Every structure is written in C-alpha cells, then in structure tokens.
Amino acid sequence: MRKNVNEELKSLKQSMEMLEDLLDTAYYGMAIVDTEGKIVKWNYEKLMGIKESDVLDQYVQDIIENTRLHIVAKTGEKELFEIQTIQGRDMITSRVPIIKDGNIIGAAGTVLFKDVKELKSLVQKLEALEDTVHKYKGAIKRLHKTKFSFDNIITQNNRMIYLKEIAKMAAESNATILIQGESGTGKELFAHGVHKASFRKHGPFVTINCAAIPNELLESELFGYEPGAFTGAKKEGKIGKFELANGGTILLDEIGSMPMEMQAKLLRVLEGRELERVGGNARIEIDIRLIASTNENLEKAVEEGKFRQDLYYRLNVIQIEIPPLRDRIDDIPLLAEHILKQLADSIALPNKKLSNDTIHVLRNHHWPGNIRELRNVLERSFILCKENTIQVEHLPDYLSKKAVHNAFEEEDSLLLKDIIARVEKEAIKRAIEESKGNKSMAAKLLGIHRTALYKKIEIYDIDI
Numbered sequence: 267m268r269k270n271v272n273e274e275l276k277s278l279k280q281s282m283e284m285l286e287d288l289l290d291t292a293y294y295g296m297a298i299v300d301t302e303g304k305i306v307k308w309n310y311e312k313l314m315g316i317k318e319s320d321v322l323d324q325y326v327q328d329i330i331e332n333t334r335l336h337i338v339a340k341t342g343e344k345e346l347f348e349i350q351t352i353q354g355r356d357m358i359t360s361r362v363p364i365i366k367d368g369n370i371i372g373a374a375g376t377v378l379f380k381d382v383k384e385l386k387s388l389v390q391k392l393e394a395l396e397d398t399v400h401k402y403k404g405a406i407k408r409l410h411k412t413k414f415s416f417d418n419i420i421t422q423n424n425r426m427i428y429l430k431e432i433a434k435m436a437a438e439s440n441a442t443i444l445i446q447g448e449s450g451t452g453k454e455l456f457a458h459g460v461h462k463a464s465f466r467k468h469g470p471f472v473t474i475n476c477a478a479i480p481n482e483l484l485e486s487e488l489f490g491y492e493p494g495a496f497t498g499a500k501k502e503g504k505i506g507k508f509e510l511a512n513g514g515t516i517l518l519d520e521i522g523s524m525p526m527e528m529q530a531k532l533l534r535v536l537e538g539r540e541l542e543r544v545g546g547n548a549r550i551e552i553d554i555r556l557i558a559s560t561n562e563n564l565e566k567a568v569e570e571g572k573f574r575q576d577l578y579y580r581l582n583v584i585q586i587e588i589p590p591l592r593d594r595i596d597d598i599p600l601l602a603e604h605i606l607k608q609l610a611d612s613i614a615l616p617n618k619k620l621s622n623d624t625i626h627v628l629r630n631h632h633w634p635g636n637i638r639e640l641r642n643v644l645e646r647s648f649i650l651c652k653e654n655t656i657q658v659e660h661l662p663d664y665l666s667k668k669a670v671h672n673a674f675e676e677e678d679s680l681l682l683k684d685i686i687a688r689v690e691k692e693a694i695k696r697a698i699e700e701s702k703g704n705k706s707m708a709a710k711l712l713g714i715h716r717t718a719l720y721k722k723i724e725i726y727d728i729d730i
Contacts, residue, residue, distance in 0.1 A: 298364070299326045300372045303336025313377060314353065330375075335361050339373035347378070412471045414458040420604045423594040429456075429586055436584045437463035442536070444581045445559040447588030450638030453559040454517070456586055461515040466555055469514025474507050477520035484528050486544045489535070495545025508541055508552050515555040521581070522562035522573060529574045536580055556581075591633040591640065598628050598640070605641050606656075609648045618648055620656050626727045627658055627665055691726045694719070698728070 295314075298307040303326050308318035316329065326335045332350050342363040350359045358379040364372040416430055436443055437460045445453045454473070461471045479487050490506030491499055507516060518524075524532070535541045536556065540549045558581045567573035591598070602620055610617040620628070624647075633639055647660040658666050693712060701707035705723075709716040722728075 296374060296376045297326065297330070297335065298372055298374045299335050299339050301339050301370060303327060303339055305329065306372065310377070326375075333375070335373050335375040338363055338375075339370065342370045352377075412458040412462045412467070414455050415462040416459040419452060419455050419459060420601055421594065421597050422600055423589075423597050425589055426594060426597070429588065430459075432584070433460055433586055434463055436460060436586075438465075440555055441583045442555075442581055443557045443584045443586065444564070445557065445586045445588065446564070447559075447561065448590045448636055449561045450636035451588040451590055452637055453561075453588060454519070456588065457515075457517045457557045457559060460557060461555070464515070464555065466514050470511050471515050471517070472507050472511040473517045473519060475519045477523040481525045481528070484524070485531060488528075488532070489541045489543055491544035492546040495543070499545075503543070506541070506543065508535065508554060509550060511554045512552055513554075515557060517557045517559065519559050520561070521558040522560040522564055522567055526572075526574065529577045533574065533577045533580060591636040595629050599625055601637065601640060602628065602644060605644050606648060609645055616654065618651060618654055618656055621658070622727050623658050624656055624661065627661060631665060687726070690722065691728065694722055694726065694728055 295310040295312065296307070297305060297310055299305055304323050305321050305326050306323075308316075308321050310330075311317055314330075321329050326333055331352055334345060334348075334350075338345055338361040342365065344363065345359075345361040348359055348361070349356050351357070357377050359375060359377050361373060361375045363370050364374055416434060419426070419430055421427060421430070433443075433456050443457075443460060445456050447453050457473075458471065461467060474487060476484065486495070486499075486504065486506070488506050488508055490504050490509055493499070493501050493503040495503070518532075535552070539553070540551045542549060564573055564578050564582070568575045568578050599620075602625070606619070607617055628640070628643075635642070643662060643665065644656075646662060647656045651657070651660040660666075694708070697708040697711040698705070701711060705719055706716050709719040712719065714722075
C-alpha cells in the first residue's frame with residue numbers, strides 16, 4: 267500500500283514539474299505532502315526563499331509556520347481561502363486533500379495571495395468593476411424601458427376593448443406578435459403594453475425602426491459587428507439591438523420595409539434563437555420576445571412577392587389589427603379629454619374643455635393622421651385658446667373652414683328634413699334659454715316629454 271501511495275505521489279510530483287511555469291504564474295507556489303506530512307514537492311522557493319532540495323522529506327510543520335497541511339493530509343477535509351501568517355505576512359492559502367481511488371494519499375497547499383493587501387486591492391477592483399457594470403445596466407434599462415402600459419390605451423370602443431384583451435392574453439405567453447394599423451393609431455402603445463404585462467417586464471424593451479436605417483447598415487444595427495468588420499466600423503466593435511434586448515422584448519417597427527435579404531437572416535435568427543455578429547463566426551444565444559409592427563398590408567406584400575411568406579407566418583402568430591380613428595369616432599371625446607389633461611399637466615396650466623360644436627367638428631373629420639393628428643390639433647388649440655373652452659375658431663384652418671362650409675351647406679339646404687331639423691334645434695335652444703337650463707320646464711314649453719327633449723339635445727349636439 268505504502269509503495270502504491272509513493273508511486274502516486276511520484277507521478278503527481280512529475281506532473282507538477284511540467285506545470286511549474288503555470289504554477290508560478292497562477293499562484294505564488296504549491297507544496298505537496300504525503301499522509302505523514304512529509305514534503306514530496308516544493309514550489310515555494312520564490313515566495314519563501316527556501317530551495318526544494320533543502321526541504322524534501324522534511325515535515326511540513328517544521329518548514330512552514332502555522333501550517334495545517336499535515337492535518338488536512340490526515341482528515342481529508344478541505345480548507346479554502348484561509349488567512350495564514352508566514353514570515354510576518356498574512357497570506358491567503360488553500361489546503362486540499364489528494365484522493366486516489368477513495369483513499370487519501372497526501373495533501374496540496376497553495377498560496378493565492380502573499381499578502382491580504384493584495385486581496386483587498388482585488389476586492390476594490392471587483393467592486394469598481396461591478397459598480398461600472400451596474401451603471402451600464404442602469405443606463406441600458408433607462409434607455410430601453412417601457413413608457414406605457416395597457417392603461418394608457420384610452421378607449422370605450424368595443425373593437426379596441428377586445429384587442430386589449432387579446433394583447434393581455436398574448437403578453438402571458440412568449441408568442442411573436444404582429445401589430446398592424448395605419449400610422450398614428452397606437453401600435454407602439456400596444457407593444458409597450460404587452461412587454462409591461464409580460465414576465466419579461468424587468469428586462470429591456472428595445473425598439474428599432476426598420477424604415478429609418480439604410481439597408482446596408484440594418485444587419486449591423488440588429489446583430490452588431492466585430493472589430494474591423496467593415497470600413498468605418500468602431501475598433502471595439504458594437505453590440506446589436508437583439509443582444510441589447512436579451513431577456514426582454516424587441517419591437518421591429520415598419521418591418522414591411524425590411525429588404526428581402528435581411529428578412530432571410532431575421533428568419534434564421536428567429537428559428538435558431540442565436541445570431542452571429544457581422545464579421546464574426548461565434549454563435550450568440552438570444553432569449554427575446556419579438557413584436558413586429560407595420561402600417562402596410564403584409565399579406566398583400568407576400569402576394570406581390572415583396573415580403574417572405576415563411577417570415578410572415580413566423581411573425582403572424584398573434585395578429586392585432588388596430589382600427590383607424592375614423593372607425594372609432596366614439597373615442598374622440600374620451601381621447602380629447604385625456605390629451606388635454608396631459609397637456610395641462612405638462613405645462614402646469616388649468617385644464618381646458620371642448621365646446622360641443624368643437625367636438626362635433628372633430629367627430630366629423632376623417633383623421634388621416636389618426637390619434638397623432640388629433641394630439642397635434644389639440645396641442646395647437648390648447649395653446650391658442652385663452653379661455654377655458656376650446657371653440658371651433660381655435661382649431662386649425664383646415665378644420666374650422668370645413669366646419670363653416672358644412673354649416674353653410676346645412677343652412678342652404680331645401681330638404682324638408684334639414685329645414686325641420688334647423689327649426690327644432692333653434693326652438694330647443696330658445697326653450698332652454700328661457701327656462702334658464704331647467705330641462706323639465708323647457709320640455710313643457712316645447713310641448714314634448716322630457717325624455718324626448720334629452721334625446722333631441724343629444725342628436726343635435728346642443729350645448730346646454
């Protein structure tokens with residue numbers, strides 16, 4: 267048995283001799299003892315100034331002060347990262363048993379730091395590095411976080427309420443979502459809402475507008491590039507949007523404008539869940555939730571050969587088709603109230619309301635720019651109106667002139683129904699005025715039931 271142990275230690279000693287350069291670099295040395303605590307290999311010459319030839323076959327406790335290496339050789343218990351005073355310095359040491367076929371044949375000791383001060387310096391460096399990493403993480407989180415939730419989607423429209431429910435259910439999964447709708451309908455609001463309601467809500471939310479980036483730069487923006495990948499590339503390379511979004515959500519806006527070649531690369535990334543940076547060959551695994559949005563009809567684009575069919579089916583797992591504002595006119599008063607409150611809060615001014623005539627004009631506009639156009643109209647009107655109520659004359663010319671034109675058309679109409687409507691509207695206004703706003707008294711003056719009066723006030727949009 268003793269012979270076998272000696273053979274094993276001899277073999278280990280030979281192996282150590284081959285690794286001496288590595289040991290000198292990685293540690294401040296190493297010593298090996300047998301089960302009796304006698305030194306069989308010594309690599310502490312540089313550390314302690316003692317030659318190996320002077321200590322071989324000596325008891326380790328006679329050579330290294332405060333050592334426990336001989337004890338570990340008996341107990342087989344590891345002692346890691348212990349402070350040991352050697353030659354007046356507090357060193358960081360580790361001691362581990364050497365086990366072969368279940369039997370202890372010796373122990374090895376290493377010095378990782380020849381002075382505790384070195385460890386403190388390393389800790390300070392690590393803390394500084396960790397602080398820097400946290401700062402970068404914080405910066406990424408601040409730059410790439412959601413601003414909105416489903417609560418920011420203001421609606422009383424049945425179709426929109428249904429779409430919000432679909433989006434909320436989709437948020438609980440990891441499915442790819444395709445959001446379609448005209449410009450200004452609120453596609454990004456839905457994307458923000460999905461991320462905010464998902465299990466990825468603490469991860470980054472990264473948006474990239476595919477139409478705003480030149481085709482030749484799109485791949486490097488999405489997937490990043492290695493140093494020197496192309497002329498003009500940063501010498502340190504660049505991380506792509508997909509890597510930035512790792513653990514979170516990426517929104518590819520205006521995906522219909524993506525060139526066919528890039529569509530093929532995107533499909534590969536989505537299928538394989540990994541990417542390669544431009545100019546590199548290392549595969550980088552990604553864990554993201556993809557949301558795509560477009561104001562184009564992708565199904566038609568597929569038929570015309572402008573969009574890959576396989577990518578379309580990969581994106582179109584859950585589809586959300588947002589209706590234009592002209593198809594949800596009932597939302598205009600609600601949206602206007604919300605937008606006006608936001609404007610008032612942003613500049614610390616009293617809130618303003620819309621007159622019934624103004625609401626009537628807004629409800630009869632086609633809104634080619636959708637909610638974005640409505641917001642611009644209201645912001646202009648809010649600034650120009652010095653009173654508490656925004657009137658038709660405060661609206662942009664293209665809306666106020668249209669309102670006047672429509673009024674003239676109504677006044678000039680000889681259709682009996684229009685003449686009756688004008689007379690009824692004027693009579694109701696006079697009755698309400700004479701009754702000082704008392705609708706029951708106004709109804710008696712008109713000779714109609716109060717319920718009928720309420721209905722006509724609503725139909726004619728009369729400001730009472």
